[in-house]
Amino acid sequence: MQDWYAFTKSNTTRQEPSKVYEFTDGMIRMHSEDSGCLMTKESYKNFELELEYRWNIEEKYKMKGTKNSGVMYNIPLDASDKIWPKGIQFQIKEKTTGDFIFLDQVTAKVNGKQIEAGASVTSPKFLENEKPYGEWNVVVIKSLNGKITQYLNGKLVNECTEASSTEGKISLNYERSPIDFRNIQIKSISKE
Numbered sequence: 001m002q003d004w005y006a007f008t009k010s011n012t013t014r015q016e017p018s019k020v021y022e023f024t025d026g027m028i029r030m031h032s033e034d035s036g037c038l039m040t041k042e043s044y045k046n047f048e049l050e051l052e053y054r055w056n057i058e059e060k061y062k063m064k065g066t067k068n069s070g071v072m073y074n075i076p077l078d079a080s081d082k083i084w085p086k087g088i089q090f091q092i093k094e095k096t097t098g099d100f101i102f103l104d105q106v107t108a109k110v111n112g113k114q115i116e117a118g119a120s121v122t123s124p125k126f127l128e129n130e131k132p133y134g135e136w137n138v139v140v141i142k143s144l145n146g147k148i149t150q151y152l153n154g155k156l157v158n159e160c161t162e163a164s165s166t167e168g169k170i171s172l173n174y175e176r177s178p179i180d181f182r183n184i185q186i187k188s189i190s191k192e
Contacts, residue, residue: 008036009083021174030069031061031178035083038172040186043077045167049141050185053092056178057134067177068093070101073141074165079104084120084173087165090141090150090158091122092179097137098125098150098157108148108160115160125150125157136182143167144189 006020007013017038022029028038055067075087086104091097100123102108107115110123129152131137140151146166150158172181 003042004038004040006036006038007081008032008034010034012081014081026182028172028181028184029056029178030172030174030181031056032174033176035176036174037072037081037083037085038174039075039081040170043168044073044143044170044186044188046144046189047142048187048189049073049143049170050138050183051181052136052138052183053179053181054136055133056180058178061178063177066094067179068175069177069179070173070175071139071141072103072171072173073168074106074143074163075168075171076165077168079168085171087168087171088148088163089173090139091125092139092173094130095128096122096125097130098127098152099123100148100150100158100160106163106165108146108163110158110160123158123160125152126159127155127157129153129155129157142189142192144192147192149192 005014069092070089079086089101091099105117
């Protein structure tokens, strides 16, 4: 908890993570009426991030509509704490988990083609590999000198090169769909 801070759409002041989200049984449980982020205090360059997530299916958190969340990374240190900051997102959303979302003019090349800069630009995943509701999914993101690979449950689901944002903070996004995260590990890498 000491490595992160939280903020929400209605309160962008940096807050203690445990005052916004639930930390229990080795999990971070995100549920609330307000969208928000759990953001690292530190910046990371050339890293591998691994974590697990599952949609919370407890009766008291049941919701209608498409479940939606994400893991953002390469968020510049000088980016404002807002919903959603500049950076790259590993989309976690029903039917589109593994998509890239390039936010606030971040660009990259996907399949050799330059992504147009924009406020929020999606580059679809290569394949579907999300597990059924209630099961844990493993996400691995490798970011090395502008080359980024995104894995879901052991399979490569997206890849880009020449990303314009190559280092920064990491955030777990809460988009009003109750979700649990666990086993978050970040390590430095120097080769693929």
